[in-house]
Amino acid sequence: MASGRPQLSRPYWTAQRLSTPPSLGLRLWRIVGNQEQRCITVELQNVLTCPNCGEKNAREMPTDSCEYFWTCEKCGQRITPLPGDCCVYCSYGERKCPSKQ
Numbered sequence: 001m002a003s004g005r006p007q008l009s010r011p012y013w014t015a016q017r018l019s020t021p022p023s024l025g026l027r028l029w030r031i032v033g034n035q036e037q038r039c040i041t042v043e044l045q046n047v048l049t050c051p052n053c054g055e056k057n058a059r060e061m062p063t064d065s066c067e068y069f070w071t072c073e074k075c076g077q078r079i080t081p082l083p084g085d086c087c088v089y090c091s092y093g094e095r096k097c098p099s100k101q
């Protein structure tokens with residue numbers, strides 16, 4: 001009954017998780033027909049600096065959503081993004097969140 005995979009005409013993305021430091025993150029390929037084009041590497045490892053106590057918290061960012069709240073491991077302060085930012089990584093992280101990279 002199954003007669004193989006249907007031919008994909010539209011480009012789509014496929015992702016591979018990178019687990020080897022220091023490039024912990026996600027590598028995305030854009031597939032066009034049978035062509036595989038390596039496109040972007042999204043870094044998921046991020047360091048948040050607490051605006052309250054200055055503690056640096058290493059965090060792994062989620063790929064499917066933005067993290068709006070974050071609680072500092074040291075002082076317990078609940079951190080929210082600055083006005084205009086989509087998540088705490090954009091406000092206090094070393095790099096922007098995956099949707100902004």
Ligand SMILES: [Zn+2]
Nearest residue numbers: 050053072075
């Ligand atoms: Zn703190």
